Amino acid sequence: MDGQVGGSRRGPIRTVDVARESGYSVQQVRDLERLGVIPPAARSANGYRSYTPAHVHALRAYRGLAAAAGPVAARRLLAELRSRTVAEAAAAINAVHVRLAREREEALRAQQALCAIRAEAGTRAFEHEGDAMTITELAAALEVRPSTLRFWEQEGLVTPERVTSLRARRYGVAAVGAARIVAALRGAGYGIPAVREIMGSLRRFEGLEETGRVLQQRLDRIAARTVDLLRAGADLAVVVESTGPGGESGR
Structure with a gap:
């Protein structure tokens, strides 16, 4: 993927590429999709999964969020963010910072x-x-x-x-x-x-x-x-900005 996750690469991404860019194994990517951490990937005509940069950002965000709030809370929060407005999603992330404080x-x-x-x-x-x-x-x-x-x-x-x-x-x-x-x-x-x-x-x-x-x-x-939550900040920002109607995760 040549590091072009954030914006310049817009075509379908293979599971193996998502795994390499997110730091998870191929099986972990599939498991986290099944658990709702990332939205379901599109399927090509031959049945292979096709991911987008939004999936990679969500997986990266999950890593830091899971370290900060625990894996169960992180899974629940990332799944909920996809149905919230940007303001609601940002407030939910801020609440994690408040809890840590x-x-x-x-x-x-x-x-x-x-x-x-x-x-x-x-x-x-x-x-x-x-x-x-x-x-x-x-x-x-x-x-x-x-x-x-x-x-x-x-x-x-x-x-x-x-x-x-x-x-x-x-x-x-x-x-x-x-x-x-x-x-x-x-x-x-x-x-x-x-x-x-x-x-x-x-x-x-x-x-x-x-x-x-x-x-x-x-x-x-x-x-x-x-610190883990702060490291995940840029990827969480992408997840938050793509939430709700019209966002990339809702397409």
């Missing part, structure tokens, strides 16, 4: 909570009444369901304070900090037993150091996913 912000808050635990040295004197959060407020801050916080409580990961006869949950500074760390660890892929072990070791020096290392790894992975 929120993940990074929460990991940084977990780091701050860890620093507070280090500084606390066994005292809760730094807590103030105004710093407490209800279960609804904390769930919203962490972008989880209240039922998730209740589950973490059952598993011994986060212990709230209880007030009123209705046993309404109240989370002080220490509990909020612990919840932020749990959320970051779960987001990093740690299972409940591993999180329980880490949270149980936070009062020990080695436990604090290990948690700090895990949180930094979490931030490093978020940064890598962000």
